[in-house]
Structure formats: C-alpha cells, structure tokens
Amino acid sequence: SYLSTLVRSKGFELGAAVRTLTQLNEHNYSKIFTSVTPENLLKLEGVLENIDQQKYNFNSADAMVDQALNKGFRVRGHALVFGKASDMFKAPDLDAWLEQFPEHKRASILTDFMLKHIEIMLDHYRGRIHEWDVVNEVLDLFGNGDIEENVFYRYVGPDYIKLALKAARQADPTIKIYINEQFNNYTDKRAESFYQLIKSLVDEGLPLDGIGIQGHSLYNLAPPVTLKAYMQRFEALGLTVEITELEARLRLFNSAKDPYLAQGEYYRDIAQQCLEVAACKGITFWGYNDATSWMDDLYFLFPKPNQPYLLDHNNQVKPAVGLLSELL
Numbered sequence: 001s002y003l004s005t006l007v008r009s010k011g012f013e014l015g016a017a018v019r020t021l022t023q024l025n026e027h028n029y030s031k032i033f034t035s036v037t038p039e040n041l042l043k044l045e046g047v048l049e050n051i052d053q054q055k056y057n058f059n060s061a062d063a064m065v066d067q068a069l070n071k072g073f074r075v076r077g078h079a080l081v082f083g084k085a086s087d088m089f090k091a092p093d094l095d096a097w098l099e100q101f102p103e104h105k106r107a108s109i110l111t112d113f114m115l116k117h118i119e120i121m122l123d124h125y126r127g128r129i130h131e132w133d134v135v136n137e138v139l140d141l142f143g144n145g146d147i148e149e150n151v152f153y154r155y156v157g158p159d160y161i162k163l164a165l166k167a168a169r170q171a172d173p174t175i176k177i178y179i180n181e182q183f184n185n186y187t188d189k190r191a192e193s194f195y196q197l198i199k200s201l202v203d204e205g206l207p208l209d210g211i212g213i214q215g216h217s218l219y220n221l222a223p224p225v226t227l228k229a230y231m232q233r234f235e236a237l238g239l240t241v242e243i244t245e246l247e248a249r250l251r252l253f254n255s256a257k258d259p260y261l262a263q264g265e266y267y268r269d270i271a272q273q274c275l276e277v278a279a280c281k282g283i284t285f286w287g288y289n290d291a292t293s294w295m296d297d298l299y300f301l302f303p304k305p306n307q308p309y310l311l312d313h314n315n316q317v318k319p320a321v322g323l324l325s326e327l328l
C-alpha cells in the first residue's frame with residue numbers, strides 16, 4: 001500500500017514543505033505524504049501586503065491551505081514569530097521599518113505588531129490549522145546556545161518568547177503551540193542550552209505543547225540515536241515533538257557507493273528513532289522533490305548536490321520511500 005496509508009495507520013504524520021500548488025497536485029504527493037507545511041506562505045512575507053498599514057492579504061496562503069485541507073492533508077503552521085530578516089530569507093526587514101519611529105517608541109510598536117500578528121493569524125486560521133510554530137529559531141544559528149539577539153529580542157525584549165506563547169494561547173486555546181529550532185547535532189552545548197530554555201518555560205507554566213526539531217543536515221549528519229535521546233528529554237517534560245524540516249544533502253553521502261540509497265537509509269534511521277519515541281508525532285521534509293530546493297537557491301552556501309527530498313527532479317520516488325514503507 002501507499003506510504004501515506006501506512007503512515008496514517010500508525011497515527012503519524014509525514015509531510016513536505018510545499019512551495020507551489022503544482023507540487024501539492026502532483027499525483028505522487030498524496031501517495032506519500034499526509035501533511036503539508038507551506039514553505040513561505042504563512043510567514044510574514046507571505047501574508048503581509050503592506051507593513052505600514054498592517055494590511056494583510058491571505059489570497060496565496062489560503063489557496064494553499066484550503067487546497068491542502070480539501071485533499072485531506074493536515075496543515076502545519078509555520079511560522080508566526082521568526083526573527084531572521086536577512087535578504088537571504090526575503091523577509092520584511094523589521095529593523096529598517098522601525099527606524100522611521102522615534103527610538104523610545106520602537107519597543108511598544110514592535111510588541112504591538114508581534115502580538116497583533118499572532119492574533120490575526122490564529123484568528124484567520126482558526127479551525128483549519130491546529131499546530132503552529134509560534135516561535136521559530138530562537139538560538140544563534142552557529143552559536144553556543146545563546147539566544148539570538150534578533151529584532152524581537154532587541155526591541156520587545158528577552159521576554160518576547162514568553163509574550164508570543166501567551167498571545168498564541170489566548171488567541172486560540174485549541175492549537176498546539178510549538179517552538180521550532182535548527183540543530184547542528186543533539187549533544188553539544190547549544191542543544192543542551194535549548195533544552196534548558198524549554199525546560200524553564202515549561203517549569204514556569206507557559207503555554208507550550210511541543211518542540212519542532214528542524215533537522216536540516218547542513219554540514220554533517222547527526223547520529224540518529226542521539227536524536228532519539230534528545231527527543232526523549234522533551235517527552236519527559238510532557239511535550240510532543242515533530243521533526244519539522246528534515247533534509248540530508250546528497251553531498252553528505254558522496255562517498256557511499258549508492259548515495260541515494262545511503263540517503264534513504266539515513267532517513268529510515270531517523271524515522272525509526274521517531275517511531276520509538278511516543279511523543280514524536282511526525283516528520284516533515286523541507287521540500288517536495290529535488291527539482292526545487294531552498295538549498296539549491298543558496299548554492300553558494302550549500303554547494304550541490306543537495307537533492308535532499310523523497311522524489312527526484314523528475315518526480316520519481318527515491319529509495320527512501322521504499323525503505324520508509326518497509327519500516328512502517
């Protein structure tokens with residue numbers, strides 16, 4: 001039977017980040033996946049038409065979300081508060097936007113903007129999206145576990161994470177609130193620091209239901225068993241876990257005799273760890289097929305071959321699909 005059928009029978013989710021409606025309509029999509037994460041359409045840049053007027057336009061995002069729901073997919077919401085504003089991320093530059101206001105007003109302006117954004121989004125997608133990455137990438141990407149001093153940190157303050165969580169719970173008490181983070185591995189100081197941050201939020205009784213572990217293998221492959229141990233620590237806090245943006249670049253398997261097979265085995269091993277942890281509810285790959293990848297867009301950072309997905313550039317299934325089916 002189809003991989004998606006096996007996945008559903010385990011009460012699990014298998015998804016892809018989707019960029020275009022065309023991908024969603026590919027005949028293979030529903031045979032493999034059960035879940036959809038709009039890659040960029042639910043981010044600020046996907047919905048905010050005019051920042052000065054705080055005018056939203058949900059046309060593109062709604063087209064994607066409703067099409068996915070109509071086809072029976074679960075939709076994951078990504079991401080409400082995301083401090084990356086570099087050109088690379090094509091996000092509105094909130095720092096530049098704030099400059100037009102007197103300095104003493106910027107804190108309250110950005111706080112209001114952030115809280116309002118959470119409310120507008122959760123209101124709009126009430127009943128349609130039940131899992132949300134409310135805060136995305138709180139740590140310095142290449143640091144030792146320090147909180148990234150992004151625009152929200154600098155203007156709203158170090159409590160921006162707590163404010164965002166509370167606002168999300170207030171706007172829609174029924175959603176599952178996630179904090180989503182990227183890791184280099186699951187054993188270093190940075191991973192430990194993320195765990196401590198999450199534990200402190202849980203201990204304080206803040207509204208938090210789960211942790212998204214992004215799972216981009218940018219420069220190295222984290223051993224799957226270390227991922228399992230890491231997930232278990234969050235499970236012990238009473239949280240759920242999803243692997244939200246999985247991809248292992250083909251380049252990392254270059255020395256294997258059959259790189260596609262080695263890549264598939266790596267994904268199978270990751271999925272196995274997830275299945276062995278009851279709190280782990282799903283896996284999402286950060287793209288649909290190898291024809292388009294954000295890593296190829298950023299080839300100067302991530303030299304090809306990337307080809308990280310379950311389908312090749314011709315939309316043919318790669319070995320990973322069979323290996324995942326066998327596992328399930």
Ligand code: XIL
Binds near residue numbers: 079182
């Ligand atoms: C990426 C998208 O894939 C790109 O298309 C976009 O230009 C930049 O953002 N971590 C995240 C995702 O949480 O939102 C990022 O997505 C990839 C890294």
